[in-house]
Each structure stands twice: as structure tokens, then as C-alpha cells.
Amino acid sequence: MATIDQMLQHHLNCSSTVDPPLLDHTDTCSPCQCRGFFATEHKELRLDDCRFQRYMRLTVSQFDDLLVRIGDRISRLDTNYRLSISAAERLSICLRYLATGDSFRTIANSFRVGVSTVSSIVPDVATAIWDCLVEEFMAVPTTEEWRAIAVQFEERWNFPLCCGALDGKHVVIKSPANSGSQYFNYKGTFSLVLLAVVDAQYCFRLIDVGGYGRTIDGGSLSNSAFGQALKSGTLQLPADLPLPGADHQGLQPHVFVADEAFPQRKNLMRPFPGRNLPRERRIFNYRLSRARLVVENAFGILSSQWRMYRRAIEVHPEVAEKCVKATCVLHNFLRKTTQTTVVSIPAGEVEPLPDLGRIAANNSAREAIRVREAFTSYFSAEGTVPWQDTV
Template sequence: MSKDAFDELLGKVGPLIVKADTRLRLSIGPAERLAICLRYLATGDSYRTIAFSYRVGHTTVAVIVREVAGAIWTALVEETMPVPQMEDWRAIAAGFQERWNFPNCVGAIDGKHVVIQAPANSGSLYFNYKSTHSLVLLAVVDAQYLFRVVDVGGFGRSSDGGSLRNSAFGEGLRDGSLQLPPDTLIPAAERLGLLPHVFVGDEAFPLLDNLLRPFPGRQLTRERRLFNYRLSRARLVVECAFGILSSQWRMFRRVITTSPEVTELCVKATCVLHNFLRRKTIGRPSRTPVVPVVAESSDEAPTLRDAPMMGSNNATRRSIRLRETFCSYLNEEGAVSWQQNVV
């Protein structure tokens, strides 16, 4: 982070983290408090290591990280990650069409397991398929690698589809409250009729009217393999966004030993910091802020009763027909010159 970016961030976060001096001692200034928190997010070092570097107590570092991470989220979320409205979804779709040649795509969705130390008395709630303990970061990313919706705090034992089903975003996707644009005709492909705006995901997600996933299996026709390639090409933006996030904030490359509540605050802080820094490089202006869709954290300790229930993953006939329609478009009117050489 450059000095100018740090100063700008301090101007936004500073008023929320300033502390008053007392008769017994001087308080730690907001610039140092912000630097301590950013040091933890950027390195993942232990609290004791950071405490030695800044000559403060390790319990002081723990308090600062929790308070400042929450303040970063509060100060930046309305500016850098507002809830997309209908015009925003249209702009995202235009970006995917221009950069990734995928029509009516309003975001790539995926989940990332944030490795943590197993919380006490948590049983197998956080134990994932990689044989580690984790929290799930579920994110929707646009064509510019910006996080548009995040949901943090899913149990590691949940699949990506389960995390989507139990998230506020997944509920909005099911009940139609995301304010997605109405179905539209794709230029030069009017024969296909009206097509919905969709998110793209991998095989871990269900096939829905507004969520496309690849065709399963290995014995696929060439047309279906081409569709899978084109969908994966658009979906990789979320994988790249996670890679950029992990490279900038290297706490993701370590086992995080804080409580799940503090880990959620740190993960959300890194997501808005990612957008804050990336918007400077792409020069995208922010729109009028509104409250974003994020998971609500509970003050109560998780129990096995809170574990998500497994459900069916059967697609409707309309969802299957829509995927076939997109497959037809990407093999004919929407074909790109190089796809025949790739598959």
C-alpha cells in the first residue's frame, strides 16, 4: 500500500478508531493503530511478533486488530461494495460481454475456505473436505475482479452449494429480490428468445434459472465441452480475485488462530480493502452507497444444531433448457475464433 493510499484510508478510518488520552497514559494514535491492523492482515504474523515490532502488549494488538478491522469494514463498505442495483447488474453484464465474451452474465460466484484453528467445542462444524478447519468466504466477483457481494462465516463442513443455500445472497437469488434486470434478447441471436441474466459457478453449485454450472461428466459432445470452456473462462475471474486477495493479504496463507468472530471481521476488512485499492488502478467511480448483503454473525457459540441440512440438488426443466440455450448461442452466434482450437 502506498503512502498516499494509507493517508486516504487513515482519513476514512481514523475518526472511528481514535482514542482519548487519560491522566495515566497517552493513547495509541490512529495511524499506529491502523498500521498494526494492516500489518496483521498483510502478514498473518502472530500477535506477539507484531507486539515486539511496535513495542506494545500482545493483548493490545489483539484489541486493536478486532476494533480496527471492524472500523475498516464500516468506513469502506458503503463506498467500495454497495449492493448492486439493476443498473449495476447491467454494467457488470456489459463488462463480462466485453472482456470475457459471455452474454447476460452478472457475476462469477465461488467459495474460498479460510483456514482457521479449530474453535473449542466446535466438533466437526468447521472441518472441511481438505482435512482442515475453515470458515467459508462466498463471493460474487465482476469482470474487473471486484467483490460485489460477500458472505462470510459459513461453516467449513458446508459445500459451496450449501453455503449459497444458507446465505442471504442465496435467499435473494431464490426469491427474486436481487433486482436483476429482466430477461433480454441477445443481439444477433433473437431466435433464442428472451434469456435471463445469470451468475456462473463451478460444479459445486446447483443449476438454477439465474445460475449456470458446467455440464457434468466426461463423455460430452463437442458443443457441451465448448460451453464448459466458455463458462469456465468467465468463471475464472473469481478464482483470480481470490488469488489477488491472498497475495496482498497473506494472512490467508496461514492458519488463523483468532476466534471465528474476529476472523470474520478480518476477512470482510480485506475484501473492502481489495476493492479500495483496486478501484484506484481501474479508475471506476463508486455509486451512491447502500447497505451490502453480508452474513450476520451470532454472539452464541455454534453447535451441531446449527449445521446446515442437506437437500436435493435437482435442476428444474426450465433451468436445463436455459443452459442448452446458452450452449447453442456460444457454439453459433456467440462463438469466438479460437474456441475450436482449445477444445
């Protein structure tokens, strides 16, 4: 495996006094390329960790760590006709695209490489990031890990037996050629659907990317591997337990919390529909909404960190899917390699409850209704919190 210094010095050692050509840049390691960002500014940028992080979204140590993990996967061999672009520069090009969402031509002009080079580097490096990080930072949780997530949800968000918050995000893309209305969503844009399960610390535990924008969240769930595993009971969730201090209600299953766009199931909890609800149901909706905020916050952090989500992604849907998966696993990588403290939202800062007037078309099973009623009674009795009546 090449060392970090060897990777970084590949282009930094290049120098030339020849003026850059006026024509379009070639894919060779030309004098023009050696005057690009990586050759002229990257080394200096590494001396200021804050500036480096603003530019690459990773600290210098995180960048080096990631480079070691994927360096061999993205390295290319030199030939008699051209010098290869180093792994460090290839990673920088991909990270810069994910961090800004700029066009491939803008990235190419900055790094002094060809547009076709950028168009091949971005999906290759994004795929390598996903493949090399997913096992460590986004593996499917085991039974013990699901149990640990449930403990954290109870401690931080006062929702027991919760294994995660579920929601979908529309990732806006440029209208694909000959796609008809498949990607056209209810917001009037073209999009891919990112379906995600988030734990109590804002980390993505399971994701499904690539659903058509026209599909509603409930349909995306049914078509996803997570939805099928949840329905078939193969997620290896912990055994049923009584709610804390409510043994008289019997054993209850571990659940995921979601909004009203998803169906009510035994292991999937959605709010009560309607507005003029009884006190117990209003409290349940508040407690569920408070726990579900983690997935909304995670999407907000993701789009704030990786600005490609702030504009329409102008690449093929297959490439957009690779980039989305890369940013999600990088999100976890950053959160687990950065010393941060996650705290619960104080009562006075909880967002108002969403409009629950829309009723999703689903037939709730009796068991699913029973489980929700058990949680509803618990939140108004043994599981009450001091501020829930004032929100």
C-alpha cells in the same frame, strides 16, 4: 476531524533517552513503545513509496486516504494515566497483521505494545474498515450496476448476460475450542467459508463470510443472504434480454456463473457434468470456465496481497470473520484507487478445464435446463469465438 499530520505526529514526537525495560511491555505510551516500529521507522518508510507499499500493502496516499476515512472511528482519548495509541499506529498494526498473518505477539514486539493491545486493535480497526468502506466500495449493486457488469463480462470474457462469477473459498483457521467437527472441511483442515460474487474486473460485489467449513459450497449458497435473494428474485437483476444476434431464441435471464459444486438454477449457470460430452456442451463448459476464472483470480490476488490467508489464522472465528471482510473491502479499495488496466486472458493462456466428473445432488428445474441449453446453442452459433475449438 483530526488532520493526517496530527495523527502521524502523535507518537513520532515522543522521544526518550531511557533504556527500554526488560520486562513485558505495558499498554502505556512508554519509552519502550516510542522505540517501536511506528515511532522509529514509519516516518522514514513514508519517504519511499515502494517500500511502504510492500510493508503496508497500501501506497502512502492510499494509507492517508484510508486514515482520513476511519480516523475518527478508531481514535482514542488520552487520559491522565496514559497517552492513547494514535489512529495512524492503530491502522498500521491492523494492516501489518492482515498483510503477514503473524501472531499477535510478533506484531506486539515489533510495535512495542502489549499483546492484549494488539488483540483489541485488530478486530476494532478491521470492523471500522468494513463499516466505513462497504457503502462506497462493496454496496449491493443496483439494476443499472448489474447491467454494467453484464456488459463488461461480454466485452472482456465473451459471456453475455452474466452478472458475476460465484465461488467459495475455505479460509483456514485454528481449530476453535469445543467446536467439534463444524469447521472441519473435506481438505482436512478447519476453516470458515468465504462465498463471493466477483465482477469482470476482479472486484468483490457480494460476499458472505462465516459459513462452517464442513458445509459444501451449495449449502453455503443456500444459507447465505445472496442465495436466498437469488432464489426469491429480490436481487434487482435487469430484465430478460435476447442473446446478442439470437433474437429467435427469445428472452433470456441474466445469470451468474459457477462451478459444478453449485446447483443449476434459472439465474445460476453451472457446467455440464461428465467427460465424453458432445462438441456443443464441451464449448459451453469452456466458455463458462473462462468467465468463471475471474473469481478464482480474485481469490488469488486476495491471498497474495494479504498473506494471512497463507497460514492458519489463530484467532477466534468471530475475529477471523472481521479480518476477512476487511481484506475483501480493502481489495476493492485498492483496485479502485490504483490506476490499472484489466485485460482479457488471451486464448493461449486459458487454464485447462476442470474435471467435471462429480455431479452435485440437485434437481434442475425445466426452466434452468432450458436457459442453459439456449446458451449452449448460442456459443456454438451466433456467439462463437475463433479459438474455442482449439482449446
